Amino acid sequence: MLAKTYNQKGEEVGQTQLPKTVFEVKINPDLVYQVVTSQLSNQRQSIAHTKNRGEVSGGGKKPWKQKGTGRARHGSTRSPIWRHGGVAFGPRNEKVFERKINKKMNRLALKMVLSAKAQNNWILVVDSLDAAEIKTKVLAASLMNIREKAEGAQKGSILIALPKYDRKLYLAARNIAGVKTIEAAKLNSLDLLSSKFLMLPKDAVAVIRDTFAKGDESDAEIKKEKG
Numbered sequence: 252m253l254a255k256t257y258n259q260k261g262e263e264v265g266q267t268q269l270p271k272t273v274f275e276v277k278i279n280p281d282l283v284y285q286v287v288t289s290q291l292s293n294q295r296q297s298i299a300h301t302k303n304r305g306e307v308s309g310g311g312k313k314p315w316k317q318k319g320t321g322r323a324r325h326g327s328t329r330s331p332i333w334r335h336g337g338v339a340f341g342p343r344n345e346k347v348f349e350r351k352i353n354k355k356m357n358r359l360a361l362k363m364v365l366s367a368k369a370q371n372n373w374i375l376v377v378d379s380l381d382a383a384e385i386k387t388k389v390l391a392a393s394l395m396n397i398r399e400k401a402e403g404a405q406k407g408s409i410l411i412a413l414p415k416y417d418r419k420l421y422l423a424a425r426n427i428a429g430v431k432t433i434e435a436a437k438l439n440s441l442d443l444l445s446s447k448f449l450m451l452p453k454d455a456v457a458v459i460r461d462t463f464a465k466g467d468e469s470d471a472e473i474k475k476e477k478g
Contacts, residue, residue, distance in 0.1 A: 252369055256376045256453065261396030267376045267453055270460040274369040276362040283440060286352050286360035290441040295348040301341030304329045310336075357440075358463055364443045365459075375401055375450045380411070385419040387426045394430065397450075407447030412438055414454035436462045 252274050253266040269275075304310070310329030317324055331339040368374050375397055380390070398404045408429040413420060416434055424432045433442055435451070435458040443449060451459070 254369070254374055254376045255401070256378055257397050257400060258378050259380070259393040259396065261398075261400035263400065264378055267456060269369060269374070269376075269456065270464055272464040273362050273459060274365050274374075276359070276366040278363045278367055282356060283360045283363050283444075286357055286440050287444060289350040289352045290439065292348045292350045297342075297344040297346050297348070299342035300344040301338035303339075303341075304331060304337030307335065307337045360440045361438060361443070361463060364440050365438075365449070368443065368449050372403060373407075373448050375404060375409070375448055376456065377450060377452050379454075380413075380420060380452050385423050387423045390420070390423040391427050394427070394450075404448060408445070409448045409450050410442060410446035411450045412452075412455045412459070414452060414458050435459050438463075 252269045252271065254269050255263055256265045256267045258264050304327065307329050310327040314325045314328055315322065325333075327333075329336045331337050365374075377397065380393070394409065408431070411420075411424060411430065411432045412435040413432055414435055421432050424430045429446075431442070431446060435455040438459065
């Protein structure tokens with residue numbers, strides 16, 4: 252698949268070949284859903300926590316004798332029905348939300364999301380994002396130039412996949428609304444679906460090919476099972 256390539260002025264300077272094994276994969280929404288929901292579950296943190304009757308302080312002594320007082324039987328003032336007692340069915344931080352997805356399914360779902368973006372022309376390829384002076388103002392101007400020239404790219408969030416970690420670019424993009432950066436080798440389905448457009452410097456395309464264009468035979472088997 253060929254994708255138009257732009258420079259920082261928004262001018263079309265050629266076309267870039269996107270690897271077929273990564274950007275032309277048959278899409279299975281069920282597999283993508285399974286992988287993304289697993290990623291969301293793995294990000295959850297059990298913060299809310301209530302104490303049960305064994306964890307609250309006090310209550311070691313029986314409030315009154317079992318019989319003869321005319322009052323109901325109680326063994327501890329830490330019972331959930333007492334004020335300042337424990338909580339019977341409150342949230343506990345021991346709950347584990349983690350879900351496991353094997354690497355082949357994870358990689359295949361990523362290829363499917365990349366393929367969907369390629370089919371919808373939501374991938375913006377640039378020759379380079381290097382500049383003599385990398386600042387937020389300069390990067391924002393470059394993105395605006397590319398948005399104006401690329402068809403249908405005027406609105407929507409952008410995820411920039413860098414060939415390698417670049418602190419200056421990361422800091423420059425951090426203050427631009429709707430723009431995020433990530434290393435190309437660390438791309439994942441959730442981050443891709445969280446942004447409408449994927450911007451790829453030409454060097455990042457090679458990184459994606461070398462990182463994710465593996466195990467195609469195994470991927471075909473998974474497709475067959477899921478489809």
